[in-house]
Amino acid sequence: MIKRIASTLLLLTIVITTFGQSTEIKKLLNKQDENLSHRLDRLEKMVDDLMWHERLGDIAHVDKVYMYGPPKWKEKNPTGLGAGNPVKFWSYLFFPKNIDTNKKYPLMVLPHGGVHADFTTYYTHIVRELVSQGYVVVAAEYRGSTGYGKGHYEKIDYGGLEVEDVFASKNYMLENYHFIDKNRVGIMGWSHGGLITLFNIFEHANDYAVAYAGVPVSDLVARMGYYEDDYRALYEVDYHIGQSAHKNVEEYRRRSPAWNTHKFKNTPLLIHTNTNDNDVHVLEVEHLIKSLKADNKQFEYEIYQEVPGGHSFDRMDTKIAKEIRVKIYKHMNQYLKPEKPINNLKDIQKAGYRF
Incomplete structure (x- = not known):
């Protein structure tokens, strides 16, 4: 796991150095960043699972x-x-x-x-x-x-x-x-x-x-009102609710x-x-x-x-x-x-x- 994370970081460095910041490269970097985040989450979860036994055993x-x-x-x-x-x-x-x-x-x-x-x-x-x-x-x-x-x-x-x-x-x-x-x-x-x-x-x-x-x-309707765009965006991606509260307020009320x-x-x-x-x-x-x-x-x-x-x-x-x-x-x-x-x-x- 650690070796794969290191390899991913090295790849990102090479890509940035070689190709700069074109649109396609940005998409590649975003995808690599997303994959890296999930790998780090898995690693953190493995460590935390061990800590449960240490702290509650x-x-x-x-x-x-x-x-x-x-x-x-x-x-x-x-x-x-x-x-x-x-x-x-x-x-x-x-x-x-x-x-x-x-x-x-x-x-x-x-x-x-x-x-x-x-x-x-x-x-x-x-x-x-x-x-x-x-x-x-x-x-x-x-x-x-x-x-x-x-x-x-x-x-x-x-x-x-x-x-x-x-x-x-x-x-x-x-x-x-x-x-x-x-x-x-x-x-x-x-x-x-x-x-x-x-x-x-x-x-x-x-x-x-x-x-x-x-x-x-x-x-959630009120929540979308007082939170910033980045937070609202979490709910608007395709795999999530997929729409804003403005476009589908009833779905937000349901939840x-x-x-x-x-x-x-x-x-x-x-x-x-x-x-x-x-x-x-x-x-x-x-x-x-x-x-x-x-x-x-x-x-x-x-x-x-x-x-x-x-x-x-x-x-x-x-x-x-x-x-x-x-x-x-x-x-x-x-x-x-x-x-x-x-x-x-x-x-x-x-x-x-x-x-």
Whole structure:
């Protein structure tokens, strides 16, 4: 892998030196740059997979399994070989190291955030805190995730079938591990993971006992308005939505939780947002909250005022972030009943110890 990356870099240098910056050369360079980016993502993923064992091996069994979700929503060749086949993807599994398979355990479904992102050791402390309480955790690398090459990257269906990939990961766990309690399944996610969380309980209300959505992407129409051209361009490429919000506003509404709150039923839901969020502007989550209220839905929420950390305010290792996560865990735990629930700051600090 490293030799191939070095060769690619050498090729780029030779091309630039020899041919300059003609249009065709720019296309070649862009293609090489894209290929290099995917190779680097794969390499980073391999390293991070090893780090999971290093960082959680003292309290958890870590595994990674291959599963599938629905077929792609866009097929380049609908009649071609393999068209209509399920989309295959990997998921991370985390089990308490002292697990007793004669008992029943609650399951936490944990979708990662980000447009073209992945589940990384950024979430180490979150997973540690969950496993220490007695949760089994599943984290899907749903379609569009990075680290698995261009093919998986371009299967992205933002706010669409990626939601069903995460749901499929939940079903996989129930089908394959008899010690998971089907009546104690929760889902929690931040940012884009918060959007996936919301759509999971909108579409599959009876499958989740409780949910938490942190700083959730909530309104793609508004988001396209306050973000810059480069960000909007991510959604407008052919393999993605393929159109701007200006050209197809209904498609963006379809993929926005704030425009689909009528689907929400009765899953106990907690929503958090932060007024200084530098990624998901608070106006998106305010729209979500107002829409839920307008539809007479029952839920809990808190709008935090200028908490340091912005978009990551409750995922950090700071004292205030841990105090907020205690609130989150209390919300989840009253419905999922883990064996060793986190009830206070001391509990959450103890969960993070590695000695």
